[in-house]
Amino acid sequence: MAGLHKSDVKNPVLNWIDTRLPLITMVQKEYGVFPTPRNFNYFWAFGALAMVQLMVMIATGIFLAMNYTPHVAMAFDSVERIMRDVNFGWLLRYAHSNGASMFFLIVYIHIFRSLYYGSYKAPRELLWILGVVIMLLMMATAFMGYVLPWGQMSYWGATVITNLFSAIPLVGSDIVTLLLGGFSVDNPTLNRFFSLHYLLPFVIIGVVFLHVVALHITGSNNPLGIDVKTPQDTLPFHPYYTVKDSVGICAFFVVYACFVFFAPDFFGNADNWIPANPLQTPAEIVPEWYLLPFYAILRAVPSKLGGVLMMFGAIAVLFVVPWLDTSPVRSAKFRPLYRWFFLLHIIACIVLGMVGAHKPEGIWVLLGRLGTAYYFLHFLVIMPLLGKLERPLPLPESISVPVIRRGGGPLPTGAAAKPMEKV
């Protein structure tokens, strides 16, 4: 299908380019006139937000890397030098460290939005799977980034996490040696983590690109979870959603800025301001908040290999969610039972997060096991059964006739005839 593109661009120079490389046409098609369901709520802004935050992380990260020294004897001091001597270095560093927390916050909301509105269901299974891959890559990137300041929690976190692989039978300890570049966390580990921490974000960009391409093939889901049927159901992406996403992005930046400028250590751990010391283990080794639920699942099982399998299983199960959910209805708006199980699942995740932050003693052990049990039950048992047992509410005819009030029927069809009218 080789051949020049017939470009509509007026400007002769741009037209010349667009004829040979139709980038302008592509952007116009995918982000200009791209038909987008008209009924998004603000939860749909989190995809764009995640994209913006990825850019912020890469931009701040590049400048941090210019001033950082990946050596066990100098890493901690070089970070302090960034904080004290580099012009606005404190801003770069705090924007990057708090930015990681913000990035996970955004992505977790994005994922829960997807789970609530059934955005993972056919035909968007691959879109969802690519999203889970992005989350996994983010976790690896964040973990390695946390090692770089070479504080106590950096060092001991790296020790704990890499040692998880020693649970693998037969080859486990060899894998750990391979990961560490030695027999314990040391300079080779720091060097390779720095290298990979710089590499992985660009891998993430690649997968994000695929994620977006897949999205533009299937089109977006929407709060009603029903398919787009007529052009009346959609709006061009620009200006409607460019401006709506912009509102979300601005509001988000207010929150982000409050952390960066007024509480930059809110998500941090005091121990990580103590330089790494291989001879002194901190009283408690705690990962960053966004990994706490998985850490809790790891510790809920009284067997090393079992715990590791459960922890990775907690993410692996997400890959098959599109096939575990048997309900034909996407949006939880029309699933009276699933809605409550979804709420329970959020509570389980929060409880697991709290468990991960506490020493595994007393009530926390029990809570950790209950939370873990529910986490897996939710996906493996409740999701498949609910699709068969639940009686979903009647779906609206189309997106442009959406208003089903509590207890009331759909609006008269006449409302759809004048979709451009202001309500």
Next chain:
Amino acid sequence: MRAPKIAALLGVLVSLAVAAPAMAEQEPLAAQKWSFSGIFGTFDRASAQRGFLVYQNVCSNCHSLKQGYYRNLEGIGLSEEQIKGFAAQKSTATIGDDGQPATRPATPSDHFVSPFPNENAARAGNNGALPPDLSVITKAREGGADYIFALMTGYADPPPDVKMGDGMNYNKAYLGHQIAMPRPLQDDGVDYTDGTKATTEQEARDVVTFLEYMSNPEMEQRKRTGVKVVLFLVLLTGVTYAVKRQVWSDVH
């Protein structure tokens, strides 16, 4: 319809709130009033200068402050001349013209000179215990400034049922209550020149203010910038929302 959505949002907020402070399980710290807390907080210059005196006369005999520069003292209100004069009293290691190790007077651009040349020397001089570097000390302890204050004022006679280790001191704020550092601050242990009464508490308050400054020398600039940035962003959000309303006015 609404309830699950709001619950989801709440859930995220709750999980944030529990994640950070969930680590400490010490006796509750008494929250002190600090000049530097809050989004408009600044360092009380007089207190920080007195604290510098305490650091200088007491802490610096054992503790390093190696990330700090003498020039940082400008931030607590010392003049360039004062800093030059002060730094010149300290001698720092260098290599002489003959290629041999030598010393020279420090300058404002030098790091604070450490009391011991290396860790072994520090341990040898302190009964085997290593006095931690104080550069980021208020950030490196759970409880921050409040904790350091509690530690400074937490020395007491051990209860009769507590058996103290050799050379250890009883401190209410310290984890396990046995600390190698002997009580550093005494009433009138430092001569304040500005007429402030040098009680142990006052000295502790002052030295914590100084150490908080050395841990966060960027704090005042950070908060000042933050106020402007947040105001701007709130405004921008408002304007963007107005534009959004305008653009969407023909839909709904």
